[in-house]
Amino acid sequence: MKQQDNERTFKDLVCGMEVSRMTAVEEYGYQGKTYYFCSQACRETFEAEPEKYLRQHRQHGLKQK
Numbered sequence: 001m002k003q004q005d006n007e008r009t010f011k012d013l014v015c016g017m018e019v020s021r022m023t024a025v026e027e028y029g030y031q032g033k034t035y036y037f038c039s040q041a042c043r044e045t046f047e048a049e050p051e052k053y054l055r056q057h058r059q060h061g062l063k064q065k
């Protein structure tokens, strides 16, 4: 069965909450991707320092020197 796009969940990178297109209050497009947030405050926090949150999110054993 094809999964409905509305049921996909995204991680609110600011507070770590899972949100979907249905439950997200705010969305923000950055570098070709759309990020979803549980609140306006989270979106504004991300918008102020997107790289900070994206870098945290990418810590999956990548070794960078």
Ligand SMILES: [Zn+2]
Pocket (backbone or CB within 6 Å): 012, 014, 015, 016, 017, 037, 038, 039, 042
């Ligand atoms: Zn949030």
